[in-house]
Amino acid sequence: MPNLSTLDRRHFMSGCAVVAGVALTSSGRAVAQESKPLPAYVDWKRPEAMIVHSNNTLETRREAFGTSLLTPEDKLYIRNNITAPSEAIVKDRDAWEVSIEGVAKPRKLTVGELKQMGLTTVVMVLQCSGNGRAFFDHKPSGTQWQVGAAGCVSWTGVPLKTVVEALGGPAAGAEYVTGTGGETMPAGIDPKTILVERSVPIKALDSIILAWELNGEPISLAHGGPLRMIVPGYTGVNNVKYVKTVNLSEKPSDARIQASRYRMVPLGEKAGPDDPSVWEMEVKSWITSPLTTAKAGEVQITGLAFGGINAIEGVEVSTDGGKTWEKAEFIGPDLGRYAWRPFVLAANLKAGEHLIVSRATDSEGRVQPRDMKPNASGYNHNGWLKHGVTVKVS
């Protein structure tokens, strides 16, 4: 069993049961959980399910995931890089225009037109690049996400490939799919410094969707309606909200969000163009129950596991901090390569303190590592140790 004293308080906090905004410390003393009131634009979210870090950053509480296959929109995390456009753009959703560029016959298409070009649904984990940032020891700046900057949702729309083919196919030299968000650029600021414009490799064209529905309902403005570019298996930032331009471009965007932000930069270095962009997600899992206490005897340990860019293959659970492992079982149907799967292990727990951890394996045999090698901005944490929870069994 690892030395529990090495787990910092923040890590411990992530394993705390939260009831009505109150968390318990290891001594059982109740403390206020850090959470602000819901911002007005998402006042329809469930307050008891969310940790509000700021106006633009809300995460789902670990205990709020339960066993659901799909995360309801009113519990889904929010991460906006800049302020969302006006609600006016979702008043007449079918009128929203997206400009398709970098194709043989570039043109603008309305959502109404896209709806008659094709229809598909993909279930996928949407996860912020910085999810798990709170678990890095070097305390990178940025939102201190624990596990909840992630959700599993279904997106319905038209395959981008269908649209591109209808417009004569990609132009020569296309290497990237670049999506530009429809946020209003404030005056007096160089747009390139704040523009939400992300490029992903052209190979993603096979799976990208231009989506107008989330979990079967029109996408809320907060989550990118009326139209969002969905790139299954890629971190949240690549799934451009209120997408107004899709360009099959020769080069990646030179907007700052692509050129120097969202890159895997070694500690102490400045981001350069050779540092890998935060694109594909890695295999990951975490425990959802129990989180603080349990009765001795048979306990159903549950969690969530996904493969990121690959399908999830299996997941193991350890109740002794990683000394011994048992294979957990997935429950419910497999919602496809990009979805997560709830899992359960029936374990016989003796009285005492247990560090419960989970370790997932993807379809390519990649295993969730014990520790995550730190990177400057704290992206992509999937180390199983820091995602563990300490449970008092009595």
Added chain:
Amino acid sequence: MPNLSTLDRRHFMSGCAVVAGVALTSSGRAVAQESKPLPAYVDWKRPEAMIVHSNNTLETRREAFGTSLLTPEDKLYIRNNITAPSEAIVKDRDAWEVSIEGVAKPRKLTVGELKQMGLTTVVMVLQCSGNGRAFFDHKPSGTQWQVGAAGCVSWTGVPLKTVVEALGGPAAGAEYVTGTGGETMPAGIDPKTILVERSVPIKALDSIILAWELNGEPISLAHGGPLRMIVPGYTGVNNVKYVKTVNLSEKPSDARIQASRYRMVPLGEKAGPDDPSVWEMEVKSWITSPLTTAKAGEVQITGLAFGGINAIEGVEVSTDGGKTWEKAEFIGPDLGRYAWRPFVLAANLKAGEHLIVSRATDSEGRVQPRDMKPNASGYNHNGWLKHGVTVKVS
């Protein structure tokens, strides 16, 4: 193309677009759609998605299904045989007790205890036995359900088989699984005449779940919380709400709801014990869009299809009332044998009136029939013709 004059007004109404409670007749004149306000106990349902037939009968509007894989609880139909128990029973969900009888070691178990015995999730179509009653020509009495006394939801709980095995297995002679609802019996009425107690063949034991979650959330009282007996592939009435007794019985219940109600009775006859009980569901499908009008050209025709007790295998669509058929495509992941699948067909529609119908086939090769042979009480209608919609294309 069948003679459209044979389609009665009620059938036509089912294909009408409904906007804010208003439907259009064939002449385009707006008429009030018959719907009462939401009853207080389900005032959290979405009014625009529901047709309220009565306090105990609410259906989902055909146009409200959209392309969702799972039906949100706030759009799910309601059919109560008698008034639900008091909200008090969902105040302390884990304290609810169910008596397991007809096993080697009968005993009562609380929901809290069940939660530590096992965990599974099944996605299934929940459908009222009378769904589609409005499409019978003989106008059986009872709620005039169109397509919306159905939804596809996930249930999480413990397999009944796991519980039965933990209690030493079925007692000798067990032939049925009989579930009894926890409704309060009013004084002065013979309980057998109103008791919600249903028996299903013992073979269903392999798939029955004692469920405490619907779509990943605690089941609302309206939908049978704190504990519901879920019998995948069987019509709604067999999925006993607030289940208080589960008995592996030698004989089926002698309560009226089992003994003489919910049986397939020939027209003009009285129900007898040899008339088949309404148990397993049949293959079925219906169109969800377009429902009234469309623009000439390529149109994405969508719908929902399921196999009932069997998996769904395929579905065809006809835009000429069944003269010619084309294979539709399923969209999104397969959620398992008991789930429905949304489907789409891209059709090129010419101006004029089209009767659009769908015809599903299950994994056993059973095909949805053109017409449903009438039965006295109007159960199990799955005839494709009456489920069609007339769409004006211009």
